[in-house]
Each structure stands twice: as C-alpha cells, then as structure tokens.
Amino acid sequence: MGTWWRAVRAVWTFPRTTRAGAWELAQSAARGAAERTFAREFGEPIADRRCLVCATDDVALDGWVATADGVVCPQCGRAVLADGLAYGHISAAYRGRAGSPRRAFGEVYQTIVAFKERRGDWLSLAGPLARALARSVDQIRPDDAAGPPTRPRLLVPVPSYRGRRPHMRMLTALAAVRLPHVATRLALLEKRRDFTQKGLAHDDRRAENVGAYAIRRRWRAAIRGRHIIVADDLVTTGTTLDACARVLLAAGAATVDGAAIVRAVRAPPERMLPLGARQVRIQLRELDSRARTPITAEPGTLWVQFGCSGRCPVTAVAGPYPLPTLDVVGYHRWICRCGASHIVRARREWRADVRDCVAVGVGDRRPPELLVGILQGPATFAASP
Numbered sequence: 001m002g003t004w005w006r007a008v009r010a011v012w013t014f015p016r017t018t019r020a021g022a023w024e025l026a027q028s029a030a031r032g033a034a035e036r037t038f039a040r041e042f043g044e045p046i047a048d049r050r051c052l053v054c055a056t057d058d059v060a061l062d063g064w065v066a067t068a069d070g071v072v073c074p075q076c077g078r079a080v081l082a083d084g085l086a087y088g089h090i091s092a093a094y095r096g097r098a099g100s101p102r103r104a105f106g107e108v109y110q111t112i113v114a115f116k117e118r119r120g121d122w123l124s125l126a127g128p129l130a131r132a133l134a135r136s137v138d139q140i141r142p143d144d145a146a147g148p149p150t151r152p153r154l155l156v157p158v159p160s161y162r163g164r165r166p167h168m169r170m171l172t173a174l175a176a177v178r179l180p181h182v183a184t185r186l187a188l189l190e191k192r193r194d195f196t197q198k199g200l201a202h203d204d205r206r207a208e209n210v211g212a213y214a215i216r217r218r219w220r221a222a223i224r225g226r227h228i229i230v231a232d233d234l235v236t237t238g239t240t241l242d243a244c245a246r247v248l249l250a251a252g253a254a255t256v257d258g259a260a261i262v263r264a265v266r267a268p269p270e271r272m273l274p275l276g277a278r279q280v281r282i283q284l285r286e287l288d289s290r291a292r293t294p295i296t297a298e299p300g301t302l303w304v305q306f307g308c309s310g311r312c313p314v315t316a317v318a319g320p321y322p323l324p325t326l327d328v329v330g331y332h333r334w335i336c337r338c339g340a341s342h343i344v345r346a347r348r349e350w351r352a353d354v355r356d357c358v359a360v361g362v363g364d365r366r367p368p369e370l371l372v373g374i375l376q377g378p379a380t381f382a383a384s385p
C-alpha cells in the first residue's frame with residue numbers, strides 16, 4: 001500500500017471538521033518531516049539500560065537478571081517463571097515517572113491526555129505523538145526464534161470501548177504513513193467492556209482485562225500465523241497489552257509485540273539502607289533536570305542508586321557517603337561485583353532559586369538513571385559511629 005493511500009486513510013480516522021489539518025500532518029509525515037529535531041524536547045528518551053522484554057529502565061527495581069542480549073527486569077523475570085508473558089517485547093519512545101521533579105512524565109503524558117480528550121490545539125499534537133509511536137514500532141525487531149516474517153507485520157491499535165476514544169486509531173494510522181514495512185489493521189480489535197484501570201492493583205487490572213478485548217469476526221482468519229504489533233499510548237504494567245496478546249495468540253497469531261509512546265515507571269520506593277551497623281528507612285528521590293535535589297543546611301548522609309551497565313543486572317546502592325560541605329565535590333569509587341568501577345560525585349550547592357541542594361552524578365548517566373537517598377538531621381553520617 002502506497003504512502004499516499006496511507007495518508008488518505010490516516011486523514012479518514014480524524015473527525016470531519018479537522019480533516020484539513022490532518023491532511024497537512026499526513027503530508028508532512030509522508031515527506032518524513034521533522035523526524036530528528038523532535039526527540040529531545042518532548043520528553044525523556046528511555047535509557048539504554050532497559051528491560052529487554054518490557055522496556056522499563058526503572059533503577060528503583062532490584063533483582064534484574066542478565067541474559068546474553070542484555071538485562072531483564074524483575075517483574076518480567078517473575079512473569080516468565082510463573083506462566084509466561086503473552087507478548088514478546090514492548091518498546092516505547094519515552095519514559096516517565098509520575099510526580100517527577102523534571103516534569104518529563106507530565107509533558108508527554110499531558111500531551112497524550114490533551115489529544116485524547118481533544119483539548120485546546122489538540123490536532124497539532126498528533127504529529128509529535130504519531131512520530132514517537134512510529135519510532136517505537138521501528139524499534140521492534142522480528143523475533144529470530146519465531147522465524148523471519150514472510151508477510152508484513154500487522155500494526156493494530158488498542159481499541160476503545162465502542163470507539164468512543166479513537167485517539168489510538170488516529171495516531172496509529174498517522175504513524176503508519178511513516179512505516180511502509182508494516183500493514184495496519186485499525187479495526188482488528190474491539191473492546192467489549194468498559195472499565196477504568198486507574199487505581200487498580202496489578203492483579204485486579206489483569207482480572208478486569210480478561211474478556212474485555214476481542215477480534216472482529218471479519219479479521220479472525222487474517223491473523224493466523226501473523227506477527228502482530230499492538231499500539232498503545234502508555235504502558236504502565238503491561239496488562240492491557242497482555243490481554244490483547246492473549247486474544248490474538250489464541251486466534252493463531254505467531255507473535256505479539258507492543259509499541260507504546262510512553263513507558264511509565266512508578267514512584268520511587270522507600271528502602272532500608274545501611275548506615276554503620278544499622279539500617280535506616282529512606283524515601284528514595286529523583287533528581288531534577290540538572291541532577292540536583294534540595295537538602296537543608298545541615299550535614300547529612302547520601303546514598304545513590306543506579307544500574308551498573310546494560311550487561312550487568314546489578315542495581316547498585318552506593319553509600320553511605322557524607323553530604324559534602326558547600327562547593328566541595330565529594331568523589332567516591334564504587335566497585336560492582338562484575339568488576340566495573342563507578343565514580344559517584346556529589347556537590348553541595350547554594351542557589352537563590354533552590355536554596356541548598358546537592359548535585360549528584362555517576363559517570364555520564366542522565367538524571368533519570370539515578371535515584372538518591374538522603375538523611376539529614378540528628379542521625380547523620382557525621383554523628384554515626
């Protein structure tokens with residue numbers, strides 16, 4: 001199917017009054033416009049050290065395992081050991097954590113919500129969102145074990161109940177203009193029950209999803225033996241994708257992968273961290289876009305959590321280190337059991353806008369790849385034996 005026809009079909013998924021604007025978007029997609037300039041401004045790209053299966057790059061998780069190709073997160077590891085995962089891989093263009101001080105999650109996520117709910121100048125958001133989705137689809141490589149696809153893979157949007165929220169249909173059709181090597185089936189899946197997953201625990205989400213999705217009758221024969229990519233806006237636990245994948249596999253699909261715009265990770269946890277002979281309960285925090293976090297003027301203790309490398313499953317908890325005094329940089333070496341050596345830098349700063357803060361770095365990691373634990377007040381590093 002030619003690019004021109006894909007562009008026409010994409011326009012057709014948009015509401016009638018917006019089709020002139022959608023045609024502009026589809027035309028610029030057909031020209032491959034603005035593919036590169038966009039990636040940095042919109043949100044945080046997923047870190048290179050991410051789960052091979054579900055694309056999470058959450059360094060708050062412990063218990064990663066190493067495989068020949070990279071690392072797998074503990075959630076996917078557990079799922080594979082339990083009853084297996086229905087889907088093969090999830091890819092995503094951006095990452096985000098709710099409540100992040102960098103507001104990165106907000107940017108991409110709020111853009112998705114504004115588009116979904118058609119707020120403000122929502123049509124102009126379709127271009128960047130569809131580009132992100134297309135990039136995510138492009139990241140999915142055929143699974144060698146399943147054999148090379150003999151026919152184009154099918155790209156299928158996660159459906160909304162009775163088509164009431166057709167945003168993924170629009171974005172998938174628009175993304176497909178840039179994806180000549182996949183075939184798009186916009187109406188293959190349907191959602192038979194309406195529910196919201198907000199606030200549900202993982203197991204409840206899974207229960208809600210059972211039987212919620214179905215394959216439309218006219219497409220049932222067409223998916224036998226096909227490699228399918230399910231497109232969604234936001235992946236949090238992967239339960240929606242799991243439910244869609246189970247339906248597709250039961251109907252004879254060869255493999256199912258997922259492509260999302262955003263891979264969400266959860267709020268940083270509390271951890272028990274070593275301090276001398278005892279353990280202290282500390283809330284881990286994220287750093288802002290300049291790798292800083294606010295502190296008080298007192299002395300204190302610092303821990304840093306980060307992933308060792310893309311090949312090593314260790315999530316390091318380096319520390320405890322004393323919080324340095326003003327404008328002194330503390331350097332600490334942390335050696336992983338794999339032999340890799342990491343230098344942890346910490347520097348106390350005072351700035352008119354943020355008052356006291358500490359800037360933390362490990363090698364060339366970006367702020368989303370680090371979490372810090374800080375203890376100040378009576379039980380500080382300096383006061384402990």
Ligand SMILES: [Zn+2]
Nearest residue numbers: 051054073076
């Ligand atoms: Zn995973």
Ligand SMILES: [Zn+2]
Nearest residue numbers: 308312336338
């Ligand atoms: Zn290591």
